[in-house]
Amino acid sequence: MNFDYTDEQVLFRNMAREFAEREILPFVTEDDRNTYYRPEIIQKMADLGLLGAPIPQEWGGLGTDTVAYCLVCEEIAKASASVFTTALTVHVSLFQMPILKWAGDALKKRYLPKTTKGKLLGAFCMTEPNVGSDSASIETTATQSGSNWVLNGSKMWISNGGIADLLLVLAQTDKTKKHKGIAAFLVERTMPGFASKDIHNKLGLKSSNTAELSFQDCKVPAENMVGQVGDGFKVGMYALDNGRTSTAAACVGIAQGAIDAAVKYSQERIQFGKPIASFQLVQELIVESIVETEAARFLVHRAAYLKDKGEPFTKEACMAKYYAAEVAARSATKAIKVHGGYGYSGEYPVERLYRDAMGLLLYEGTGEIQKLIIGRESIGIPAFA
Ligand SMILES: Cc1cc2nc3c(=O)[nH]c(=O)nc-3n(C[C@H](O)[C@H](O)[C@H](O)COP(=O)(O)OP(=O)(O)OC[C@H]3O[C@@H](n4cnc5c(N)ncnc54)[C@H](O)[C@@H]3O)c2cc1C
Known part of the structure; x- marks a missing residue:
């Protein structure tokens, strides 16, 4: 049993603390009041390596352990939970980490290094207007059509939904199979059939983007499936x-x-x-x-x-x-x-x-x-x- 942080953990905690004091705190009240999302903070975090701290170096990250990453999360959220939401829990934990574990090398090679460098921002899309806690019951459908999957449905309360370049989307391929029919797809924002609408007047997290998404015959190449059919849940x-x-x-x-x-x-x-x-x-x-x-x-x-x-x-x-x-x-x-x-x-x-x-x-x-x-x-x- 050892309660001491390692030198590396202390280094990352201090780096995040200094960054938050210098780059986030001066703007936090103003941005909250103006419900303003400040993209340059996210890019500066990427330049320091914080947009992929626990992602292995071969994929463009820093390869820190999870304790160090959590210390970074604590320091950034202490200054701004909005910046934390955008850059860390959504982009790193909900988007990069499942891709790291479940996607094949081709997908990882195409997308991961650009996400750790801040060139592409991610979102995680599970919740829907009719389905929140009961996530196995999602209603967005994915139907195979030649070399594509066609997505139809909507998602609700998606953090980064209005600004992300890449969206990890859960969709149902076979309703009779319930959670075993769900598949996960990497959708590029520019794919035809995708649209988003920002959600305004939230109680808090005002400097983070939250959106409602719609997929109308949105064609996603089959190679953009993360894992196999049935792995999505x-x-x-x-x-x-x-x-x-x-x-x-x-x-x-x-x-x-x-x-x-x-x-x-x-x-x-x-x-x-x-x-x-x-x-x-x-x-x-x-x-x-x-x-x-x-x-x-x-x-x-x-x-x-x-x-x-x-x-x-x-x-x-x-x-x-x-x-x-x-x-x-x-x-x-x-x-x-x-x-x-x-x-x-x-x-x-x-x-x-x-x-x-x-x-x-x-x-x-x-x-x-x-x-x-x-x-x-x-x-x-x-x-x-
Ligand atoms: C700011 C914000 C950002 C978000 N970002 C994302 C995102 O990036 N991606 C994403 O997919 N989702 C996101 N969400 C959605 C969030 O995960 C859901 O709001 C949450 O899971 C609850 O779902 P719901 O809102 O549909 O509530 P419901 O599921 O309708 O629940 C309503 C109430 O009923 C309770 N309840 C439901 N079922 C049970 C049960 N079986 N037993 C006991 N109590 C129960 C709940 O605890 C809650 O109190 C975000 C939400 C917010 C507010």
Whole structure:
């Protein structure tokens, strides 16, 4: 048992922290207010290697371990959960990682190096207007036609959906087979029959793009299938194992951001002739967040450690995501309380942290869905026969 980070892990954490302070924090409030997505931040992350940190060097990444990648996620999300969503959990965990595991060498060669260099941005498309938590029931269809597959249907709540160059899309090839009929396709944005419409007025994650997608007789070359017919659901679940680990790390970042803001404000704000930090009931609000955030961080690192050992980590990823998302929401709430009325205004970062935490509570599966998976994995009941 060793609680020390390796030199490499510390290096990547510090690199991400310095980058976030220099390149993200100066714009975060303004971009949130203006619901503005700033593409140059994503390109600068790519230039540093952060857009493919855990991807092996032969595919253009840096080949870091998952713990180092999670530390990067924590630092970037502490500054901006929108940038984290766009560049890390969606582009790296939900898009690159399943391609790395499931795609053949030809597809990897064609697309992966351009994604790690920031030349192409990815999206992961599972959720639909009628199908969210029950992801095995997706209704988008894929029908074979000569050397193509023809996609028809729509997707909902897709992060990067309006800006991504490449979309990893799950579609049903044979409804009677349910999850065993699902296939995964790499769709280029320019393929005829694809369209997107941005979703506006979200509660949070305002500097990240979220869109509704439609596929109308969208022809995708057969060689763009990721895995085989019937592998699509496994591709999706593997993507989510990775996404839940990185998102749990981001939730730790949000919680830590809330703690840092609460500590700072409590030392500056004077009431009853003293800094409010001297009141033990104020300290309690901060202390509860510190303890819970540290516990969440350990859950994240445990899931990451198991992945790096090549062991199953589905249950641990769900435990980390479920707990860390709750902790992020609770810590942001407590930080708002510490700030009093000022916490309710855009003058301080805590209301943004709260709004963003709500998004991370939902995406990559709600807390209820994480609990269902943890329950099944613990009791030994397979999710699907
Ligand atoms: C900001 C944002 C970004 C997103 N990005 C993406 C993306 O990039 N790609 C993508 O594919 N999807 C994305 N999503 C979709 C997200 O994954 C879904 O919203 C989420 O999985 C829940 O699905 P739903 O919204 O359809 O809710 P529903 O499935 O309709 O659930 C509604 C409520 O019912 C509960 N519920 C449902 N079934 C059960 C059950 N069996 N037992 C107990 N409770 C249950 C849920 O927990 C929830 O509380 C994003 C969502 C948001 C908000």
